[in-house]
Amino acid sequence: MIYFNIIFAILSCACGFIFLRKTSKLEYLEIPFIIISLSVAITYIFGIFGYLKPGVYISGLLLILASITCFKKSKKHNFKLDIKNIRYLIFLIPFIVFWKAVDSTYIFSEWDEFSFWGPSIKLIYEYGHFYTKDSPNLGHFIIYPPIQQTFQYIALTLLGWSERTILISQQMFVLSALLFSASRLTKGNLVKTALLFVLSIVFVYSFNYSLSNIYADSLLAAYLTATLAIAITIKRKTDLAILFLAMFVLVLVKQIGLVLSLLVLFTFFSYNIAKYGVGHLKNKKFYLQIIILSIAIIVSYYSWSIYLSIYSQVENPIPKSLDYFMSSEFHSKFEATVNEFIARIFNNGYFNTGHGIINLSFITLLIACVLVFVVTSIINKKQSKEIITIGLSMVFSFALYNLFLLFCYLVFFSEYECVRLASFERYSATYSYALFFMASAILISSLPEKKIASLIYSVVIIVSILYLSPEKMFKDFQKIVPGEYNYQRRMNVERLVAELRGYMKEGDTSYFIYPNSNGFENFVYSYLQLPFKTSRDCWTIGKSYGNDDIYTCNRNISEVASGYKYLTIYKADDNFWNDNKKFLSEGSSAMESGNYKIEITDGKFYLKNITQ
Known part of the structure; x- marks a missing residue:
């Protein structure tokens, strides 16, 4: 059966690749991310109706049928394998390196892999459906949406149970999102794409994330970045469809995905006004786009909420009464939490590189991003308005996101976690990653196109790997094993x-x-x-x-x-x-x-x- 599953997976991906390339003219490097997003979205939809395993195979069959239909309708079967396209294979190197690095004896060993992420996928695989009120040992985490686990379930259904397979599927999901963003924001310039893709992996480790565990934070950051990349590069109807898909999935990566999707919608709105002028507000098509994207967010959010109300009979946590917020107890907690927040945003270690070359605090990172947006807008005068708008909207969203995190600590977290801002840097870095990635992408895109620049870019890539990569990344490149x-x-x-x-x-x-x-x-x-x-x-x-x-x-x-x-x-x-x-x-x-x-x-x- 496993050999059939492997052949089926390869055939589905190949057909999906051909279909998307022929119908949407997407860049080759963008297609893996779209195929994964389509697969998890379709499988998720079947899953909430109780048909999770059939959804895995139906999603693959739909890709195959779409490709066949595309060929039948096409008068000219002009899909050719150009020998020049072999150059795209170089982008498989990070995927292969991380896949091979996962030791054959790999097992989970990190805290949150046992508190929720591991148990949730284990139960889903065991029973063949999303978790319900009868699912043991999940506690209040049962309200977490299951998109990450859906892709892991697809991999496990095809290949069989293995904690190693779960980790590798997580790596592929994250890397495909990063590759999509790098390709989309460098407009197909392969040298610049390679530079940004490599740096994006370095950034994962610089923000103290990792590709050696199944925490959702790195996936959420990568997926948010990809969704933002689509939002500011829409040119065709197919791009709008891709953004619809991405926003639908983003909501379901983690609970905070709802807030992040709304911030993406804000950036999309701001960017279009800056690009086309205030007169664009009179464009009915623009409002239709906003409505369509809003529907993606609403349908995604309520699909999981309704599932929970039916099968899990749990509700999202409700804030305490107004009297509590007026009490001296809350005022003391509020003061302690805000003071801790202020102290933490000035602490170094928020963003690190190898050899201690760069060690930035929350505030320093924000200032650096603002400077990049300002400098690139001056260098690239033709797109200065769009660059400034992207910068302003993302910095504003960054501030809103962190204020919302502070609100969550005060209202939903325990007092112990609240006054200590437990895991604040990990949660905050979700949007910080997207902001820093976007600033880096705009800077790299502004570099000259001359041939000599290709050599310079290549040198920068090597230097970035050797000198900017945190030590943890080098270790993961060599072998990913559980901590002793x-x-x-x-x-x-x-x-x-x-x-x-x-x-x-x-x-x-x-x-x-x-x-x-x-x-x-x-x-x-x-x-x-x-x-x-x-x-x-x-x-x-x-x-x-x-x-x-x-x-x-x-x-x-x-x-x-x-x-x-x-x-x-x-x-x-x-x-x-x-x-x-x-x-x-x-x-x-x-x-x-x-x-x-x-x-x-x-x-x-x-x-x-x-x-x-």
């Missing part, structure tokens, strides 16, 4: 899970304990135990371990684990057994690490050794 420390922690959990799974039957549940820990092993455990339901909170119980301890629940094991059938202890301490030794059944002993069966006898809670 987290790998060992995962292996320790796997040994306990392997033992326990031999006793578990369908419908069984298990509880996890690791006192005075931050929860990493708990989420690893939840991921490995899927599709069995496990505990999600209170993995450390008893008296608090200190003022900074936000995880320990002041309860005993019988209070938290009643209703579960098994207990796994990763590493117990004296405090745990001092409080809970009384629950051991006759003949059972207190172990530092091991599995127990939970028994309820005459209404009393007991722990019986499984591990000997």
Whole structure:
């Protein structure tokens, strides 16, 4: 079956490539991104109606049928393979390098790969449908839209389950978006495209993202960049259709995608007014375009919202009451959060390059981008109005986006996360990446077209790789393997899970304990135990371990684990057994690490050794 799937995938992509090239005259380097976007959009639509797996094959069949129909309607079959087009193959190098770099033994090892991104795709693959109210171990993350997982599911359906396959599919998605943006913004100049494409990969690591995990942030940044690239380069009806598709998908990459798609719409509106003048406001076709793009956003957002209301019966988090925002408690939190925000935007390390050559703060990066827009508008006087408009609209959007993030911290995040602005740089860099990419693209596009420039560009590419690439990128080029420390922690959990799974039957549940820990092993455990339901909170119980301890629940094991059938202890301490030794059944002993069966006898809670 796997050989059939591989042939089917190759045939679908080839037919999609031919169809898009013949009908839309897209640049060769732009087509992979469009094929992926079409595939995930079609599969997603089938998925929300409960036909996820058929959607994978139907999306491929539609590409094949579209190509056949195109050939039948065409009077001249003028699609030729030009030997000159072999030069495009050089752009496959980054795809091949990252694909080959993923070690054959690769497994997940990062925190969020176990808290949501890994469990969500594992459940989707296990059951063949998007997550529902009955999906275990996802918690409040169940409201996250599933476009990233949809593409991963396509790859897994065709190739079979493998964490390595999941990572590679993520890499291909990100790289295709970056290649699309580089090609679109350099107008087909291959040397400039190559330069921008290579730099775009360097930027991924400079913003402290990576292509060695399945976090959605790098995909969101790359997809936002591609969507913006389309928004400011629309010339034909097919471009509008591509933007419609991209905005539909962008909303579903992550919850914040809705806000980002609205900012793209704002940039599209501003750019068109700058390019065609205020009189363009009287153009009915322009308003029709705005309406069409708005429909893409609305349909995309509500498709997932309606799915959640039907199958998951959950709602988006609701802000606290107005009285809370008037309280002294909120004022203290507001002051602490704003002060932290101000401090963080001036901290270096927001954008880094290799050898410490460039180390920018949030503010410095913003100033650098503004200077690029100003300088290039002076150099390129014919397009100065458009460049300034792009710069102003994106800088304004950048400010709005970060203010919205600040609002989210204050309203939706826990107080612990709020006052510390947990992961702020990672979230903020989504739009920062797009802004910096756009500034770099405009600067590169403004460079002279002379032949001698090709040599200069090539040298710049080599220098950028050797001197500007962060060390993490070089390591990922060579081999992508899990971090040794987290790998060992995962292996320790796997040994306990392997033992326990031999006793578990369908419908069984298990509880996890690791006192005075931050929860990493708990989420690893939840991921490995899927599709069995496990505990999600209170993995450390008893008296608090200190003022900074936000995880320990002041309860005993019988209070938290009643209703579960098994207990796994990763590493117990004296405090745990001092409080809970009384629950051991006759003949059972207190172990530092091991599995127990939970028994309820005459209404009393007991722990019986499984591990000997």
